[in-house]
Amino acid sequence: MKKIIILFILFVSLTTYAQVLVINEFDPDSPSTDTAEFIELKSATPNFSTDGYILVFFNGSSSGADSSYMVIDLDGYTTDNNGLLVIGSEGVSPFPQVLISENVIQNGADALGVYQASVNDFPEGTLATQTNLIDAMVYGTNDADDTDLLTLLGETIQYNDNGTNANPRSIQRFVDGMDNESYSTATPTPRRENDGSGIPINPVFISVAESQYDEGESFDITFISETNVTSDLNFTISLNNFGFNTSDFTGNLSLMIPNGQNTTSTTISIVDDSADEGDEVLLIKFVDLIEPIVPSNNFVEVRIVDNDFTIAAWGTPLNPTTGIVQSTQPEGYYDSLDGLADVALRQALQDIIADPTIVRAQTYADVIDILNEADQNPENSNQVWLLYTEEGRAKLDIQTGSSNAGKWNREHTYPRSRGGFFDIEEDEIADGIDVFWTTKADSLRHGNSDAHALRAADAAENSSRGNQHYGQYTGPSGTLGSFRGDVARSVLYMEIRYNGLEVVNGFPEVTGQFGDLATLLDWHRNDPPDDFEMNRNNVVYNWQKNRNPFIDQPLLVEYIWGNNVGDTWDQSLSIDDNEFSEITMYPNPTNGRLYILGLNNVELVEVFSVEGKLLRTFTAVNNYIDLDITSGLYLVKLTHNNRSIIKKVIKD
Template identity: 75%
Template sequence: MKRIILIALLLISGFGWSQVLLINEIDPDSPSTDTAEFIELKSQSPNFSTDGYILVFFNGSSSGGDKSYMVIDLNGYTTDINGLLVVGSTGVSPFPQLLIAQNVIQNGADAVGIYQASINDFPEGTLATQTNLIDALVYDTNDSDDTGLMALLGQTEQYNDNGTNANPKSIQRYVDAMDNITFAAATPTPRRENDGSGIVINPITISVAQSQYGEDAMFDITFTIETAPTSDLNFNISLDNYGFNTSDFTGNTSLTFSNGQNSVTTTITLVDDTFDEGDEVAKIRFLDLVEPIVASNDYVEVRIVDNDFTVAPFGTPVNPTTGIVQSTQPDGYYDSTNGLADVALRQALQDIIADPTIVRAQTYADILAILNEADQNPANSNQVWLLYTEQGRAKLDVQTGSNNTDKWNREHTFPRSLGGFFDIEEDEVADGIDVYWETKADSLRHGNSDAHALRAADATENSTRNNQHYGEYNGPTGTLGSFKGDVARSVLYMEIRYNGLSVVNGFPNVSGQMGDLATLLDWHRNDPPDDFEMNRNNIVYNWQKNRNPFIDQPLMVEYIWGTNVGDVWMQSLGTAENELGEVLVYPNPTNGRIFISQLNTAADVEVYSIEGKLLKHFNAIEDYIDLDVASGIYLLNITTGNKTTIKKVIVN
């Protein structure tokens, strides 16, 4: 390149080909869900190694302060036959050479820079700098200019994406015949020269009719090439992904486009084995495409639903059972609470469940593993049970990106914004059951990852609940309310476990306070613990080495918040003295008639709605009763003498 041209380039853009690697195109907002955002780099020569270079993204918002929010290491990558390297998510077509998650490139006013440096040189929150800077671009999506960010990066212009959902655009670099460099917004062209020049690539698209198949199914994978080859084109694919491999299917994975042929299909037959492996995901990907043949899409996922799931011996929360799952509390676990009342009882209970020499805190990332076990759907071991929507959902459908449709995520029963919880960088690492933090009653931060107060929930419904107090939020319409006692005991546990939290009447707007206490007490009384909740308590105890006492000893709630405040607590009050033994109510669900067995004498039976309204009262029952109520879920309060038990019944 002649010196006069190089000088012109430097004057116009600030960076020239002497830096060998440039920002060629960026699409930070395409479409509004950001599933196809990308950045494209260009090297002066094709097949250029980007070892030693990094991409640094800067947040130009007032809260971002022109500091870095993401760094991408370019070590191990090379540009293609046109000198292009696309960094983007799986929604970009043709497929990027370097994959990143969706919706991580901010829309602007922001910036991105190429540095000849190490990722260790740019910890999160590093102020934009020109040190070791190779090229930079300040951009926006119809935002005001960030003059401070431009000055920090030595730029004189900010470029506007200016796209819409109907007409997505990217910011593209152009060089005219005089080697003048300009930028303009135009239809995105990932992996293709912006001006249409260069070697023409030929993408292949992977197509599958469905995204989910049963374990015993057959399905076709069709491959379509943009331009039919003029000679036979051979390529290989793989479906392997973690536990899913060639033992799980049969079918041809070595394929050929014949001369002049635009498509080829292979049929995959899934192996119906007898192993409960859980649902798996086949990931269809190309193994050996040679440029200019490239992937239009890649890593196409197909859910394989395992038909060998197991069913627990106990019921779901909407078809509950009791007495099957026994508490795994150690002998004498609650003995120190005997003979105490009021504040002393609270303190003794906290000393048990917040004992810093025993109790453990796990990371927020570990919660996903805990929920997969603790909230497993009793009717299908490949699913979690969703708290508010009262349904099972595949464990694989956990939310990992911005899309929350038909996904599940972690719901704080005591919302973070009300409790003042927060996480730290180490919380992003799932390091397993044997790695943990010491924790105590003052460790309020650990409330963020306390599994007793986290549940699997439909992601959309979780957003609907947001940070509402219970009583403000009463669950989706049309559900049975099977979650109500569970969340009540969960929230009450949090008040005892952590200093700084309290449950009060009403709907307070005070940090650390949550309501409504009266509602939660009502929910606790009318939806007593069942086997699902006891099993959950046992599993969380295995991880955290503490229990929710109000599942093991539900009557204790009355001695701390309810009708027995100030009375002396004895563990026997929560068991034999006040509760009936193994009374059985069947069939359940029922069409109306229920039988009550293992009564030693006649019993009185009160029938309540799930909201706690008394509907009917039967005296001196010895065998069965006809409920004569509409379809729904009901609570039976069965009393003999001074002993009582509550059973949940579903009427079809």
């Protein structure tokens, strides 16, 4: 009789899990920001190696065409004591065995499939197929059935995730008897059997009071198990992460939760060294937990703020300086422009900055590294300077997830949708300065990653700006507009650099056209290049091997779009202007009296608001003027011998 029972149980087990590996639970939309989405696979036997299996995701939208958009290689992973393997993002608790980024799973109507195959069998855009398919699920969030996707995968039912932010739900598989397999929605149970059976797990939670500490500070890390442990729990943690290692802190990393208790803690002291390492992030992670003890959370980040940052010799755009940073353009870089005018001048300029034998295109991911250097805050080397909001932001606060609060990202001054740029899969790889694409004037796609027209910007403000034309968008209220000349020169650069782009008057709705030219010319004239802009021009040149000529030679703008269109360009005019720009005004900021050094008997001095409104006029100025105006940022224009220069001045 005992043999018969054993054989019956074995028969039921083999029948129920004949697929070897099945989709046991799936949460594609929890919560609405998708920070806790996950897939749970179940094997017919516990501790099952998933080598040779892959997880493929299919996009059921009209643009997705029921084809693959993501593949996860399951090589090297093993299901747990209950036969479960959770693939999810960091917001999932207990912590997934396979970690993926947030917000990467489509909400539906879409599908996923478990295949016994290679990732190479499913390049992006592969039509859904039953070949080598082990298990599949077509799902949605109350979407209409994708009948084509159901047919392609041999499924008959499309399952819905009916969760909300307040009441999350996942699609869960249940098996009742030999042949009855069903799915329903219920509260998510990652890494636990859907029916509450199986070997109980005891997750341990990592807790830290703050997410950021300064060098020299100490803090506690507390560990709390869900239930009291039934024997002494000894475990080890690590804090290492890239450059942060054991030389950067002191503290005990070998810990114990005593029998019958559920908590322990350790104190970590951060070493205050004298090295300028930049801000770093330590990563609290478990090293050796053994089931049924599992991480509740893991890879907990704590930022360590370096107090040894450096300050540049030049100012921010709010407190600009000139003449400190010299152009790194090669000798004779612009010589081919001399004696040319109008269309010929445009073409010669494009031949320089789009020369396919010299100029390089980097990936969109590389742009993050470029901006960390090019847009570095002169007042703090651990920060980038944000374009529109006129402030520093920690380099580590680059937006990587769905939330943009307090983050910065890459802003296209010439919006992608206006220019018709796009990225490709290779754009997601930061492969460094020595790996690049050949590019030319017709390579419009490369406008997507051209760092001359990409700036670090507050992520929320970038979203607010959207794809508005300049003139429609003038910056956040309460700021001084220190970005205006910078964006004007970057947008004008794009017209010359890429065929198919044009800067025009007004606010056009034609792809390839961008406005407003009159506004941009005004911004260029009233906010001339400064050391910050020259430094970023030098940095971008080091990566792309081309320069923004309107930073090096700002008068070129007048010969191509402005008051000198049709006149013959003579580079010597620009050289004279550079000599003229050596004039300095001090002190800056000033309490009122502003001295002029480098030129006597200036014919005309005009003081403008940053919006371009003329406020004061002085004639026949010897060596100083008195600014009887309120505190703020102003533009001071000096005119002498038919030449003029504009300087930014702050009145305290």
